[in-house]
Amino acid sequence: MANKVLCTSLGIELNLELDDLGHPGMPGLWDFLYEQDRMLGAQRVPVPQRGMQCAGVCRNAGVVAWMYLRELNGRKQAVHERAEDEARHAAPLSDVHKAYQERIIRAAGEDGFHASAEVRTPIGPRQWIQTDALVEGADGRRIGWEVQLSTASAKGPRGVQSRVRKAAAHGITPAWHTDREGYARRNDTQWTFSNQLPARVIAKTGGLRVVSGFRVLDFWFCDVTADLPCPNGQGRCWTRHATPRPRDVLFDDLVRKTAAGLVLPLEFWSGSRIQRFWVPADERDRYYNEFGEFASEQDVQPIAGRGSSAAPTCRPRVTLATSKRVLDWRDQSHWSLEARPCRYCKQPTNLVDDAGRHTHKVCHEAAIEAAAA
Template sequence: MANGVWHTRYGIEINLSLPDLGHPNRPDLLREISANVAERDPQLLECLAHHEGRQCLSEAGGKSPWMFIRRGRVGGRRPLVASHMPVTHKATPAESEQHKATKERVVDAAVGYGLEAEAEVCTANRRSISDAVVTGPDGLRIGWEIQYHHLSPSSVHRRSVIAVDQGITPLWVAKDRTASLIDRAPWVRVDDMPWKEIAGGKEMLIRGGYRHLQVWKCVPSSERHCLLRDGAGHCGDLHADWFVPALCLPERRSVHIEDLVLQSATGESVPVFVPSRGGGRAGRHMWVSAADRALWEELVGERSPLPAAPTQEDDDLITFSEQEIDRTCRAGEEGWFVSDSRPVRDHAQPTGGITLSRMPVRRPHDPMRISHVERAAASAALGCPPWELGPCAGCGQLMSRYGRFAAMYCRPCRDLLNGL
């Protein structure tokens, strides 16, 4: 691998395997050399073999001796790699047509719904361009980013932050379950379809990134497993978790891309971030109904903000092996060096969810004195509006007491009474 490069402006040799790059007196050096090629001199970094007058395999092949820096991936390590330009991935004609067809389909769907839509929209500070921006009737702007090839997590986050700063809600579209943009910002995944089918209007379903909130009471009669006991037994508490449409009970209708174009612009569908149980920055970005997000925020007691500040993603952590510089030109070997398969990021499994207290029970002197969160959770779990809630005449636990087909006793109490 190429672990060294020549800096033409400073006239220095850079060792990419050292934490200080071999120059402890230049703390900003990594930021300078890892900048986007479009934002710096393309001849800033040079192949060491070319600089020393030896054969540069890339130049001999009719390409460039100039280089750029990327993060490699091999055996779980993330070293810095010097690669010859052009960039690691150049979209093939088929991929370019896929991208174009998807972008046009988004714009056409928006226009068909009477929404304002524009393709290739540059942000006010000219630091980023959205593939399409759809504006809803209340001025809500959704920036569609069609990303069918690899993009680093830091680039996804940076571009998302720029969009949010400009008042645009980013909506990233991937076609691969291993795409690095998944869970880095609001996203969805569609099928990998030929561009002619996309342009021809073939059904285009959202396969990942859109979920529904389900709340249930963890009792033996529940069709759901317990979140606390790894599916074994029942705890009697209330659970809430997010499920893809096919795993909802009952199963929910799949969302089409045209549905999301309209619903995201009108605010009917909104992004949400659900942190992992272990805390930290990890978690799931997803699109959900506005009603589901409102209930979730009510249950957890906090709002889920969009990306708002730069952060270092786990995939961006750099591994420094502290080796001597290899002065051999490695053009032609750069492809296999980063060929380790990327992990699947789009999992259909639930997110981990939350567990709430047991269904509220009747309290002395004030049987209906329950908190707002308790009422919302019970309403969702029992599938009835809040005004139909009431205490069981037997155990005092909250139940659907006053609605149609309601009863005076909850099911466990009825079973107990029938057994007497």
């Protein structure tokens, strides 16, 4: 809720802390606006079409936040339509959060990339994506940085997975950064992690290190001369493997290189599990060229089978699917406003998979079948 409201139909600001709303020359103003808002609500008129905007914290943050009116225990109130706009009032951004936003914008600008904080990207008539810092990179790429310093659930409508899929489906590459050690071990997105530091240190131009979330890949052949053990079993399987190795990187460099396309997100299969992290672009290309892109673990289901006491050997990095899987992509999260080449047949499509990659539904189903064969 907020105390300052802009009435767009009358072109005036309302101060709900005052009985006359700050307009003594307009008696009965509240009763008129409140009854009008109730009537429009009864007619199912959407909140953005009722003409009430937050004129306080949201407007100061450059966000257009729509509201509706109500009375509670005799008090005049304006309520935000969306929970994230309401939360902006209850929990203002911390100094550390602001320092990260400013650093992202500054680092991107040093290489000529435009960046803004608290960007709202429309994705439908009444929907949008809120991004802590959006970097407009090379070749039309957009990097959406989310600075997560508080609790964030993995699932649910406002969970990390949902927000990541929604951003990717609309052409924004999600980049989540945190100073919580527990998030560095999560795999719901490509988390990057830096040690906890005060805002004044983060705001400096000195080196700020990312100690988790960026890796390099070692490519090697699994034979008797290999120094590393076979990652999927015992002995030697005489095939190629890739092994990720953690590597520290400067936060500013990561911002600039993701914008330039020199560092890209990777989904790395390890046995039957998937890991998500950032790697140099040439290493990601080599990884996908040698091992292929596999269906996400959310796309396929394991089949039941009998156990075995035999020791495992190097197994294909696939997840088995049932005989014929028909995907349900009726949800709008699988639709992108921009048509791009399908990752399989290279023909343009507006459909996207759960990871936000442009894919025809039939092509994706065929890939799952091929992986299970």
